[in-house]
Amino acid sequence: MTTRRQFLGAAALAIGAASTRVPAASGRIELAATDVHVRGYPTVEALRWIGEQLELETDGRLGVRLYHSGQLGRESDLIDLARFGAIDIARVNMAALNNPFPATRVLCLPFVFDDTAHMRRALDGAVGREILGHFADRDLVGLAFYDSGARCLYNTKRPIVTPADLHGLKIRVPPSDIFMHLLRALGANPTPLPYGEVYSALQTHLIDGAENNWQSFHTTRQFETARFWSYSRHSYSPEALLLSRRRFDALRADDRERLLDIAQRSVGYMRSLWDESERSARDYVLAHGVQANDVDRGAFERAVAPVVARYRDDAEVDRYWRGIRDLSGAA
Numbered sequence: 001m002t003t004r005r006q007f008l009g010a011a012a013l014a015i016g017a018a019s020t021r022v023p024a025a026s027g028r029i030e031l032a033a034t035d036v037h038v039r040g041y042p043t044v045e046a047l048r049w050i051g052e053q054l055e056l057e058t059d060g061r062l063g064v065r066l067y068h069s070g071q072l073g074r075e076s077d078l079i080d081l082a083r084f085g086a087i088d089i090a091r092v093n094m095a096a097l098n099n100p101f102p103a104t105r106v107l108c109l110p111f112v113f114d115d116t117a118h119m120r121r122a123l124d125g126a127v128g129r130e131i132l133g134h135f136a137d138r139d140l141v142g143l144a145f146y147d148s149g150a151r152c153l154y155n156t157k158r159p160i161v162t163p164a165d166l167h168g169l170k171i172r173v174p175p176s177d178i179f180m181h182l183l184r185a186l187g188a189n190p191t192p193l194p195y196g197e198v199y200s201a202l203q204t205h206l207i208d209g210a211e212n213n214w215q216s217f218h219t220t221r222q223f224e225t226a227r228f229w230s231y232s233r234h235s236y237s238p239e240a241l242l243l244s245r246r247r248f249d250a251l252r253a254d255d256r257e258r259l260l261d262i263a264q265r266s267v268g269y270m271r272s273l274w275d276e277s278e279r280s281a282r283d284y285v286l287a288h289g290v291q292a293n294d295v296d297r298g299a300f301e302r303a304v305a306p307v308v309a310r311y312r313d314d315a316e317v318d319r320y321w322r323g324i325r326d327l328s329g330a331a
């Protein structure tokens, strides 16, 4: 959990960043954009692309100043900083949005998506548009969804084939009640930690494992310690690209349209980077000795069914769930 002191530290850094982003004389506006990932990661490169397009299309009047690698703090803080207008753009994962924005929950539920193609169809369609609209409820503008691949389990101890294999393992989860409930239903001991602390937590044996996509596993070098990857594909929890409502309102009307349009166009660019980097991250870690195995998907689905049922008791979650499942297998 973030202490008040940690949050104020992040806010001070962000406000420092914000104060450099509008050099008055030139009239140029630099949008401060944040991401917890490193340079070269598809989400970071998509933000860079947005900056380049903005520069091109406004003759340099608008641009993006990128704070990658978690320089301005953890995702839950970045969401608040964007809401308060201390930063402009926050690229964060849906898991960090589940608690403040209940409409996002369905996107993290286990096994709601069959695969990446299914997730993309749902995000590009009516359900995606509606959920993106919900960010306006709390001072944000939902610009776009990005991919985050299939989250799978990995650990330092053994291959996980059925939920029974997770018994007694401490597995790191992102700050979302859904992930707590999910890992508990699978028999693990869920341990919430910020993304930036997972690598050292694995090394110091504070945790036995975590769950994420190939690219995060690779770029954080967690694969050096966690040598067992199990293809659970339990959640596709996508990424969100969010803009501070204050910044949006302060832009010229034509710049607002331009930014919305460029952000939407960045999705195709991000997806092509994503597909390529997913393959190369997987090949890299497998070539470096990580052992991968399939799981008993039926056993996993049965174990988490009560969690899904509990969330579907909520009428809105249930409506979205059915909307997404209707797109399963659609061409």
Ligand code: GTR
Binding pocket: 036, 075, 091, 092, 093, 095, 096, 148, 174, 194, 195, 212, 213, 216, 239
């Ligand atoms: C990654 C995601 C990050 C962060 C991380 C986590 O897949 O891209 O934004 O949320 O997971 O597990 O904390």
